[in-house]
Amino acid sequence: MGKSVAGGDHFQRMNYLYELATWQTLVLGKHDPGQAMARANVACMDRVGKKTRSRILPQLKRTCCKKCHRVLVPLRTVESSLKEGVLQWNCRCGESKKFPIGSDRSFKTYGERGNLD
Amino acid sequence: MSLKEVDKKLVKRRQVYRPVLDNPFTNERALWPRVKDPQFIWELLNTTVLSKIKGLASVPLNEWPWDVITDYNEIVQLLETGEEDVVLYVCNRDSDVSSVLLQQIPLLCYMSECSVTLVQLPSGSHQAIQEAITSSPLRCQDGLLLLRCNDKISDNFRDQIAQQVDPLQFPWLEGVKHLPATVRRLKTSQPSR
Numbered sequence: 001m002g003k004s005v006a007g008g009d010h011f012q013r014m015n016y017l018y019e020l021a022t023w024q025t026l027v028l029g030k031h032d033p034g035q036a037m038a039r040a041n042v043a044c045m046d047r048v049g050k051k052t053r054s055r056i057l058p059q060l061k062r063t064c065c066k067k068c069h070r071v072l073v074p075l076r077t078v079e080s081s082l083k084e085g086v087l088q089w090n091c092r093c094g095e096s097k098k099f100p101i102g103s104d105r106s107f108k109t110y111g112e113r114g115n116l117d
Numbered sequence: 118m119s120l121k122e123v124d125k126k127l128v129k130r131r132q133v134y135r136p137v138l139d140n141p142f143t144n145e146r147a148l149w150p151r152v153k154d155p156q157f158i159w160e161l162l163n164t165t166v167l168s169k170i171k172g173l174a175s176v177p178l179n180e181w182p183w184d185v186i187t188d189y190n191e192i193v194q195l196l197e198t199g200e201e202d203v204v205l206y207v208c209n210r211d212s213d214v215s216s217v218l219l220q221q222i223p224l225l226c227y228m229s230e231c232s233v234t235l236v237q238l239p240s241g242s243h244q245a246i247q248e249a250i251t252s253s254p255l256r257c258q259d260g261l262l263l264l265r266c267n268d269k270i271s272d273n274f275r276d277q278i279a280q281q282v283d284p285l286q287f288p289w290l291e292g293v294k295h296l297p298a299t300v301r302r303l304k305t306s307q308p309s310r
Binding site (some may be wrong): 005006007008012014015017018019020022026043049054055056057059060062063064072074075076078079080082083087089099101104106107108110111112113116117 | 189215258295296300
């Protein structure tokens, strides 16, 4: 990370919290269905991002459940299915994310369209 | 249109770069295993499987000389519940394959009880696969093609793929190892003062 990035400390903190939460979900999550620590870390990351107005890319945002703050990891916390062109990620808490990929399979987010430095 | 809206349209905007946090684990180089010779892998798939599918149009799927799956739900179900050797070809370089759909595939392969060889295909392969299987009951809309490595597949075929493709690596699963934050700059604009 360059030195000139504004709010670099917040990004570092959020990054660390996310890494920790992912590791806790993957490694400890097998024996801990509640995943309290991982969820607390993601919730903290979310709060830091909102408070400091530090944005995160959709690729990262998609991997967190908005309701229970779990990190969405296949075979641990999320089940995915594709029905009639709609990709659905079902979190263990019951919340689901729906992506209507069938309407435009070549859809790219704003950042993926070459707008990232 | 009101005057206020006209003013909004006329206001000058300047280009700015806003910092955004990228996922440290969605780095393409780290997620998708490297293929040493993509052209060779594509030729191998083409000559061994795709070129022969046209002749199997009238043959039922269970009598095919290999077990091929192209449906996303079936592939995910197999990876979640199965315990066998499979080769999963992914057209992740093609623009007509949804990036959201493929986002979880490498991690799913890693977490699966199956022994998965994940192979990324060169760009343009999605359309070629679709053309090759057009006469068969299979459909490849999702850019995925799974080949079951059972008795129907020769050992030579598996060895050739294994030599060309690196194994799946997820360094962050080895232990708590802090990776520096990947802060990108998003090109956008804002009204100039």
